[in-house]
Amino acid sequence: MRRTIPLLTIILVGLVASACKPHYDGLEIRYLDGIGVFDTAGLEVVEGQARALEVEPISDNPHEDYENFDLVELVSLSPTVLTVAPSTDVDRFVLIGVAAGTTAVEVRINDDKVDILDARVVAQPTEGQ
Amino acid sequence: MAAGELGNGTFEYGCGGVTDPACRAGASAASFPGCLALGGYFDVTYTLVDLDELDDLGQAFIYIQPASPSYFGGPDVFLARRVGRAAFIAYADDIVVDYLHIEIVAPDGITLVDPGAGELIDRVEVEVGSTATIEAYASSMGCASLAGAVPTTLTSADPTIAMVSDLTALQIAGQREGTTTLTVQMGDLSRELQIVVVPATGTTTAETDGTGTDSDSGSESGSTDATGTSTGSSGDETTTITIGDTDTDTDTDTDTSSSSSSSSGTGE
Numbered sequence: 001m002r003r004t005i006p007l008l009t010i011i012l013v014g015l016v017a018s019a020c021k022p023h024y025d026g027l028e029i030r031y032l033d034g035i036g037v038f039d040t041a042g043l044e045v046v047e048g049q050a051r052a053l054e055v056e057p058i059s060d061n062p063h064e065d066y067e068n069f070d071l072v073e074l075v076s077l078s079p080t081v082l083t084v085a086p087s088t089d090v091d092r093f094v095l096i097g098v099a100a101g102t103t104a105v106e107v108r109i110n111d112d113k114v115d116i117l118d119a120r121v122v123a124q125p126t127e128g129q
Numbered sequence: 130m131a132a133g134e135l136g137n138g139t140f141e142y143g144c145g146g147v148t149d150p151a152c153r154a155g156a157s158a159a160s161f162p163g164c165l166a167l168g169g170y171f172d173v174t175y176t177l178v179d180l181d182e183l184d185d186l187g188q189a190f191i192y193i194q195p196a197s198p199s200y201f202g203g204p205d206v207f208l209a210r211r212v213g214r215a216a217f218i219a220y221a222d223d224i225v226v227d228y229l230h231i232e233i234v235a236p237d238g239i240t241l242v243d244p245g246a247g248e249l250i251d252r253v254e255v256e257v258g259s260t261a262t263i264e265a266y267a268s269s270m271g272c273a274s275l276a277g278a279v280p281t282t283l284t285s286a287d288p289t290i291a292m293v294s295d296l297t298a299l300q301i302a303g304q305r306e307g308t309t310t311l312t313v314q315m316g317d318l319s320r321e322l323q324i325v326v327v328p329a330t331g332t333t334t335a336e337t338d339g340t341g342t343d344s345d346s347g348s349e350s351g352s353t354d355a356t357g358t359s360t361g362s363s364g365d366e367t368t369t370i371t372i373g374d375t376d377t378d379t380d381t382d383t384d385t386s387s388s389s390s391s392s393s394g395t396g397e
Contacts, residue, residue, distance in 0.1 A: 033134075048197040048215035050228040052135060085218075085225040088137060094225040096196045096218060124213040 022059030022066045024114040027107055030054045032092075042118030043105055045082065045097040052087060052094050057109055071110055074117075078103035082119050097121040131161035133175070133219060133227030140193075140217065140229045143172030145206060145278030147298055148315070150240070150266035152276075162276030164232035165209040166267045168316050169277020172206050175219040175227065191221050200233065209233045209277055236267035236279065239313055239320040252323040253311075255291065255303040256330060263299045263322070265313050282314040291324040303327075 029043075032052040045051045055074070057066040066072075074084040074093050081103045083096040100123035107115035130139040142161045144152035149171065151162045165171065173193050195201035200215035202208035212233050219227040242264040243250045255261040267279045283293040285301075287309035294302035301311060303326035311322040 046214075048195075048200040048211075048213055049230060050134075050196050050216040050218060050225075052225075052228075085220070085223060087135065087225045094218070094228065096216075096225075098197050099199065126212075 020064055021061065022057070022064045022070070023061040024057060024109060025060035026058045027072075027115060027117070028056040028058055042120060043082075043095060044120045044122060045095040046122050047097040047100045047124055050094050050096050052092060054089070054091050055093065056091060057107075057114075066109070073108040073111075075106040075108060076103060076119070077106060082121050095119075130176075131229055133229055135225075135227045137179075137227045138175055138177040138219065140219070140227075141174045141176065142276060143174060145170035145172065145276075147278070148265055148267070148281045149278035150268065150275050153242070153244075153264060153266070160274075161229075162231070163274035164234050164269070164272040164276070166269070166275050166277040166279050167209050167212055167233055167235045169209050169267065169279045170206050171209075171277045173217050175217075177226065191219055191226060194218050194220060196228070232272070234269050234272050234275070236269050236275065236315065236318060238268040238270070239315055239318050240266045240268045241313065241320065241322055242266070250322070252325065253301060254325045254327055255301055256327055257303045257305055258329050260294055260300045260302045263301065265299055265315070265320075267315050267318070279315040282312075284312040284314070285324070286310040286312070290326050 030053060032054065043053075055072055057070065057072055059065045068090065072091065073086075076082045076084045078101070079098070081099050081101040082105070083098055084105055085094045085096060086092075087094050098121065100121050102118070102120050105117045105119045106113055107117060130141045132139055140161060142151060149169070150166075151171075175191055175193055177191065194217070195203060195207065196216040196218055198210075200209070200211050200213060201217070202210055210233075212235055214230055214232050216228045216230045218225055219229075241250050242248065243253075244262055244264050250263065253261050253263060265281055265283075267275060267277070269275045281299075283299060285292050287307070289304055290307040290309040291301050291303055291311065293311070294300045299313075301324055303324075306326055306328055308323065308325050311324050313320045313322060
C-alpha cells in the first residue's frame, strides 16, 4: 500500500501533464491573396511569384489548443524550387516560387518535426502560349 | 512608387539608363511602371511605412531580391530576363516584409523622340558641325507604361555624313552635307532614322511626322523623301555605338552592303 500511493500519483501527474499539451492534428492554412485555398494537394505557388499565407496548428487534444507562443516553422526541403520565408507576423509566411517543380515543406512546432506537406511550384506559360 | 502587397511599405522604381521610357529626358520615374521591357535594366528600392518596424524586427536594413533569378537578374541592377509575371521580395534579413508583382513583356517597337519638341520623329535634320539629340525607347502595344533601359546600338550608315557622337545620350553629329540613315537597334528590334545634314546656318531642327512608333524589325525601306534625296550610303564604313550594355566600345566596321540604296523616311 505504501508503494502503491506514490506510483498512482506519478501516473496521475503524467496523465494530467499530457492532457495539458496540445497534440498536432494538422495545419490550417489561409492564403492572404484570396486565390485558392489549401487542400490535400498541398502548397502551391507560381514560378517567379510570391504568396503570403497564415497558418494555425490544430490540436486534437480537447483540453489544450496551440497558443501564440508555440513556435511554428515551415522549412522547404528544396529551397531552389520553393522558398518558404517567415514574415512580419509569427503565423505568417511567404511562399516564393523559385523554379518550377515539386518539393515538400516540413512543419515544425517548438522545434519538433510534426508534419510534411507536399508543395508545388507551377510553371508560367511560355511566350506565345 | 507602388504599395507593397503586404501593405508594409512602398517600392520605388529607379531608371536603368537613357533609353528607359519611364524616365524620359532624364526625369525620375513618377510612378511605378505598369510593366518591364524584356532585356531592360532598372533598379528597385523599398521603403517601410513604419521605420520603427525595422527595430521591431531587429534588423538594420532592407534589401530587395527577385522571387526567381530566371525572371530578374541582379544584384547591382536588375535585368528583366523572361516574359511573365514575377515578384520582387523585400527582405529584412530572412524575414519577408513585403513583395510586389509586375509584368515583363517583350517590346514590339522602338519609339524615337525629339527631346526638345517632345515629338515623335523618323527624320532628323542637323547642321554640319552641330549635334542633334534624340531619345529612343522600347515600346509595347500591350503596355502603355513600359519601363527598363534596353541596351541600344546606333549605327550610322555613312559616318562621313553623320556619326553618333556620345555614349551617354543619343547624339548625332553632322559631318558633311548629305543624307544618311541611322539604325537604332534594341535586341531583335531595329528602326531606321533618316539623317539630313545641312550646311551650317546656326539652327538645328528635328522634323516630325506625328507617327514615330514602329513595330517592324528593321525592314523599312523603299520610300524616298519629298526632296528626292537618296539615303544610300556613299561610304563603305559604319559607326556603331552601344548604349546601356556592358560593352560600350565604339566600333568601326566595314559594311559590305552599303552600296545598296535603301532610303529611309516615313517607313510607315
